[in-house]
Amino acid sequence: MKQYPRGGIAEPGASLDYHTGSWRLQRPVHVHQAAPCHHACPAGEDAQAYLALVEQGRMQAAWESLVTANPLPAITGRVCPHPCESACNRGQYDEAVSIHGIERFLGDEAIRQGWAYPVAPPPADAPVVAVVGAGPAGLSCAWHLLRAGLRVDVFEAESEPGGICATAIPGYRLPPDTVALECGRLMALDGIEFRPGQRLGRDIQLHELRQQYAAVFLGVGAQQARPWSIDGVTPGDLHDGLALLQEWKRVGQIPVPERVAVVGGGNTAVDLCRVFKRAGAKRVMLVTHSGMPGPGVPDPMRALPRELAQAQEEGVEVLTHRGVRRLVLRGEKAVGIETVHMKKLPDAEGRLRRVAFEGTESLLHVDMIVPATGQDVDGRGFEELLKGSAALAIAADGAIGTPGVYAGGDVTGNAGTVTAAVGQGRRAAAAIVRSLQREAGIDWTDAAPVAFAALNTEYYEPMRRHHGAVLPPAEREGELEVEQGFDPAAAQAEAGRCLSCGNCMACDNCYTLCPDTAVLKTRDLAEDGSHYVFDYEYCKGCGLCANECPTGYIQMVVEP
Amino acid sequence: MSTITNAGAPTRADGTISLTELREQQPRFQGFVGGHRACVGCGQALAARLVTEAAGPDVAVANATGCLEVFSTAWPDSAWRVPWLHSLFENAGAIASGMEAAYKARGVSAKVLAFAGDGGTFDIGFQSLSGMIERNHNVLYVCYDNEAYMNTGIQRSSSTPHAAATTTSPAGRERLGKRHMKKDILQIVAAHHMPYAATASVAYPSDLRKKVRRAMEIEGTTFLLVHSPCPLGWRHDGAKSVEVARLAVTTGLVPIIELERGSLTGSMPIREPRPVVDYLRAQGRFEHLFVDTPAAREELEHIQALANYNMERYQLRGSGHDARDTAGADTVRRGGVRWA
Ligand SMILES: Cc1cc2nc3c(=O)[nH]c(=O)nc-3n(C[C@H](O)[C@H](O)[C@H](O)COP(=O)(O)OP(=O)(O)OC[C@H]3O[C@@H](n4cnc5c(N)ncnc54)[C@H](O)[C@@H]3O)c2cc1C
Ligand SMILES: Cc1ncc(C[n+]2csc(CCOP(=O)(O)OP(=O)(O)O)c2C)c(N)n1
Ligand code: SF4
Ligand code: SF4
Ligand code: SF4
Ligand code: SF4
Numbered sequence: 039m040k041q042y043p044r045g046g047i048a049e050p051g052a053s054l055d056y057h058t059g060s061w062r063l064q065r066p067v068h069v070h071q072a073a074p075c076h077h078a079c080p081a082g083e084d085a086q087a088y089l090a091l092v093e094q095g096r097m098q099a100a101w102e103s104l105v106t107a108n109p110l111p112a113i114t115g116r117v118c119p120h121p122c123e124s125a126c127n128r129g130q131y132d133e134a135v136s137i138h139g140i141e142r143f144l145g146d147e148a149i150r151q152g153w154a155y156p157v158a159p160p161p162a163d164a165p166v167v168a169v170v171g172a173g174p175a176g177l178s179c180a181w182h183l184l185r186a187g188l189r190v191d192v193f194e195a196e197s198e199p200g201g202i203c204a205t206a207i208p209g210y211r212l213p214p215d216t217v218a219l220e221c222g223r224l225m226a227l228d229g230i231e232f233r234p235g236q237r238l239g240r241d242i243q244l245h246e247l248r249q250q251y252a253a254v255f256l257g258v259g260a261q262q263a264r265p266w267s268i269d270g271v272t273p274g275d276l277h278d279g280l281a282l283l284q285e286w287k288r289v290g291q292i293p294v295p296e297r298v299a300v301v302g303g304g305n306t307a308v309d310l311c312r313v314f315k316r317a318g319a320k321r322v323m324l325v326t327h328s329g330m331p332g333p334g335v336p337d338p339m340r341a342l343p344r345e346l347a348q349a350q351e352e353g354v355e356v357l358t359h360r361g362v363r364r365l366v367l368r369g370e371k372a373v374g375i376e377t378v379h380m381k382k383l384p385d386a387e388g389r390l391r392r393v394a395f396e397g398t399e400s401l402l403h404v405d406m407i408v409p410a411t412g413q414d415v416d417g418r419g420f421e422e423l424l425k426g427s428a429a430l431a432i433a434a435d436g437a438i439g440t441p442g443v444y445a446g447g448d449v450t451g452n453a454g455t456v457t458a459a460v461g462q463g464r465r466a467a468a469a470i471v472r473s474l475q476r477e478a479g480i481d482w483t484d485a486a487p488v489a490f491a492a493l494n495t496e497y498y499e500p501m502r503r504h505h506g507a508v509l510p511p512a513e514r515e516g517e518l519e520v521e522q523g524f525d526p527a528a529a530q531a532e533a534g535r536c537l538s539c540g541n542c543m544a545c546d547n548c549y550t551l552c553p554d555t556a557v558l559k560t561r562d563l564a565e566d567g568s569h570y571v572f573d574y575e576y577c578k579g580c581g582l583c584a585n586e587c588p589t590g591y592i593q594m595v596v597e598p
Numbered sequence: 599m600s601t602i603t604n605a606g607a608p609t610r611a612d613g614t615i616s617l618t619e620l621r622e623q624q625p626r627f628q629g630f631v632g633g634h635r636a637c638v639g640c641g642q643a644l645a646a647r648l649v650t651e652a653a654g655p656d657v658a659v660a661n662a663t664g665c666l667e668v669f670s671t672a673w674p675d676s677a678w679r680v681p682w683l684h685s686l687f688e689n690a691g692a693i694a695s696g697m698e699a700a701y702k703a704r705g706v707s708a709k710v711l712a713f714a715g716d717g718g719t720f721d722i723g724f725q726s727l728s729g730m731i732e733r734n735h736n737v738l739y740v741c742y743d744n745e746a747y748m749n750t751g752i753q754r755s756s757s758t759p760h761a762a763a764t765t766t767s768p769a770g771r772e773r774l775g776k777r778h779m780k781k782d783i784l785q786i787v788a789a790h791h792m793p794y795a796a797t798a799s800v801a802y803p804s805d806l807r808k809k810v811r812r813a814m815e816i817e818g819t820t821f822l823l824v825h826s827p828c829p830l831g832w833r834h835d836g837a838k839s840v841e842v843a844r845l846a847v848t849t850g851l852v853p854i855i856e857l858e859r860g861s862l863t864g865s866m867p868i869r870e871p872r873p874v875v876d877y878l879r880a881q882g883r884f885e886h887l888f889v890d891t892p893a894a895r896e897e898l899e900h901i902q903a904l905a906n907y908n909m910e911r912y913q914l915r916g917s918g919h920d921a922r923d924t925a926g927a928d929t930v931r932r933g934g935v936r937w938a
Contacts, residue, residue, distance in 0.1 A: 053633030053676060543930075545930035545934055550648075552644075578836075580829075581837030
């Protein structure tokens with residue numbers, strides 16, 4: 039037994055012999071929750087994780103973290119509608135973090151500096167999977183299969199990888215070099231065999247692939263012009279929107295009308311309008327059933343708001359809530375269209391339907407009318423899988439119900455964006471790996487993200503969002519890229535705006551503020567991944583650390 | 599036993615370290631450790647650790663009777679890792695003066711800290727404090743202001759704010775809590791023409807640390823009044839101690855200021871002033887003000903007027919973004935970088 043001197047004398051710090059932890063009714067625990075940006079990203083990117091690395095100036099580590107989900111950041115950083123930023127908690131504080139800007143910066147830096155994709159070559163005897171279509175879905179699937187230690191043969195009808203990104207999205211917002219380099223680097227990886235000029239149904243057959251490969255992934259997209267007419271009438275010189283964009287990209291020129299109407303409200307329509315402007319058309323009109331995107335608009339166009347705004351800056355006229363009534367033809371050639379104002383309104387049963395307003399008909403003189411109302415799946419080569427339907431229906435993991443065959447991207451009819459295609463490719467890869475009785479190593483979070491209310495925003499400072507430079511409309515010629523990226527300093531500063539939702543940012547608050555010195559700091563990493571440990575011998579469970587944790591990383595749970 | 603890897607100096611064969619050993623390797627000096635018997639979420643315990651961390655190991659403490667003294671030294675334990683002496687309730691100033699004189703006589707260079715509650719400072723210990731300042735002993739006197747005599751059961755002190763309920767200023771039919779005003783101890787102390795007297799709050803640790811270091815450098819008596827919430831006496835959840843302290847500052851009820859030789863030399867501007875009801879509503883000691891009677895409404899207006907008066911008197915209303923204002927002073931950064 040310890041002997042104490044008489045009188046009021048105690049040894050320094052002797053109170054540590056008394057364990058106040060026994061008072062505790064609840065205990066603080068570290069809980070890493072998904073951030074809203076992570077939850078919202080269709081590709082499953084954990085932006086919080088790589089933003090933290092960018093903030094520390096660890097650019098290559100950040101890129102390596104990013105590509106564990108999405109191998110195409112230079113592309114998605116430019117064209118993704120970034121739902122992550124719409125969900126970003128910082129948006130409720132001042133302005134959302136420019137996640138796409140940093141994603142693009144990392145993608146560009148990786149290409150510029152030649153950072154190696156973090157993956158080891160698969161063993162020579164690893165199972166081989168066939169991926170058909172080298173668009174975003176196929177590229178993503180191939181990458182994630184490789185990461186899981188499998189070999190991949192990629193069959194592509196075109197000569198280059200990239201899909202729509204390579205063949206149709208105009209260079210002023212997605213430079214061809216960026217696509218060629220990013221996709222090219224992926225296809226050159228040891229373990230991936232790129233087979234260009236191989237079209238399913240023409241050069242290779244589905245049954246052969248199914249016989250020769252451990253699994254087959256179909257990422258052939260949806261690139262076939264959708265039949266279009268107004269009351270059965272079509273102009274004899276009808277051009278398809280996607281085909282024109284592909285021609286512009288391949289040849290660098292397209293037929294240039296004086297006045298042109300483009301029908302549709304998606305990316306293809308808007309891109310085509312901007313291309314017509316660049317090619318020299320005098321008047322370019324976008325005719326769409328939908329409304330301008332904006333708060334409270336029930337039927338916004340599918341095109342990205344910033345794309346639309348830039349199109350308008352460049353002189354494209356946008357006619358919203360407008361339908362084409364009639365084609366005015368002279369002989370076979372279109373010379374005008376009759377449009378009418380229309381809107382989606384609820385009928386007696388509450389169902390939305392389009393109503394045309396009598397008395398609003400007007401005639402537009404145009405030399406060309408181009409439908410850009412969407413593309414269909416070209417099912418040649420896998421008719422037996424489509425079984426008559428327009429797209430390949432998939433389960434959440436990309437399985438289509440035929441053993442060993444998976445699909446993802448636009449061919450499924452529910453991707454619609456590059457990032458969604460990347461995500462579906464990733465999920466299918468995980469399912470393929472699991473079907474081969476292997477560890478997928480592809481984690482996906484569907485748990486509810488950490489809410490803005492769970493953060494303690496007292497500890498942050500307002501800071502304006504950084505923007506890359508934008509070419510003034512007068513200087514937007516040809517394929518010059520309109521939006522410029524961040525320099526390293528801007529990327530780092532912008533990453534510093536991230537609130538680190540749901541993950542410890544090592545701010546020291548808990549360590550500084552615990553009245554019972556029950557939070558200890560480790561020099562490096564504690565076992566739970568944070569830099570701090572709770573000393574439950576002394577923690578009384580007051581909850582102060584949880585209340586003052588800026589990131590919501592500390593939660594109080596009932597004492598076990 | 600939890601395992602911690604990669605810590606500075608692993609002491610086990612497998613490269614891990616025990617919590618006990620980790621505690622001895624913390625990057626900041628800890629003059630005041632856990633195992634003390636303070637209530638759950640005690641603001642005063644937090645204040646004690648923040649002040650001793652900033653003051654460093656070369657100090658000796660004189661501590662007046664009160665919660666801090668009682669909860670930190672339940673015999674045979676002590677939460678202190680620096681020389682510490684219990685004075686009486688009324689004489690921390692006198693004891694600190696004597697300690698300083700003794701050190702001087704023996705040629706020891708160490709700063710003496712005096713710690714006392716608001717009862718021990720504003721009321722019963724005031725004369726010995728005044729004498730100490732008048733003789734300009736080299737002592738930093740820290741008053742933990744929890745605005746009542748908490749250790750003996752929440753009796754009002756001259757620091758208890760107007761309208762707060764305590765056991766000796768209860769809220770009832772005749773009175774809505776304490777009738778009198780909070781004593782302006784800082785101005786009274788500063789009127790001794792002393793080198794440095796300042797207020798601080800546990801909600802702003804960087805500001806508090808800066809002030810402790812400042813006071814440590816000054817040869818002569820310095821005074822720090824640290825606003826320290828008491829979950830028991832103020833009747834709020836222990837988890838909210840820092841939040842409540844922050845609201846006291848951002849409403850203007852507790853001005854964070856510095857006085858040198860009696861003149862105002864520094865203040866923490868309030869970037870976005872909050873209405874006093876935000877602060878009052880968070881605490882049970884003001885709950886009687888939230889009934890819909892003319893008297894209660896008047897008291898709320900009265901307290902708002904007191905906050906407005908403080909803001910005018912010390913020009914606390916911020917003008918735009920300032921890194922040292924109420925919103926900037928507690929900003930945290932990845933990696934724990936703070937401004938002090
Ligand atoms: C003009 C335009 C602009 C767009 N803008 C954006 C945008 O800004 N942001 C955004 O997120 N999304 C945009 N999209 C949508 C996006 O491009 C697609 O959702 C995405 O590319 C789908 O990827 P995928 O891999 O499924 O298909 P695709 O990109 O279409 O790739 C399919 C690939 O499969 C190949 N292939 C097809 N059939 C066969 C076959 N039988 N055998 C072998 N190979 C075959 C094709 O050659 C192609 O390389 C745009 C689309 C268009 C048309
Ligand atoms: C001369 C004398 N009178 C009364 C007491 C009883 N007593 C001990 S602590 C205390 C109250 C201390 O109040 P305060 O200084 O505000 O410190 P707190 O406990 O609130 O931290 C009292 C009245 C005493 N110890 N000595
Ligand atoms: S891919 Fe899109 S949604 Fe995902 S992080 Fe990048 S910009 Fe955001
Ligand atoms: S603040 Fe950071 S972690 Fe939070 S949602 Fe935005 S980007 Fe993600
Ligand atoms: S602040 Fe300290 S005592 Fe309170 S819950 Fe957190 S670790 Fe435990
Ligand atoms: S308070 Fe700061 S250091 Fe502590 S867990 Fe939260 S984010 Fe991490």
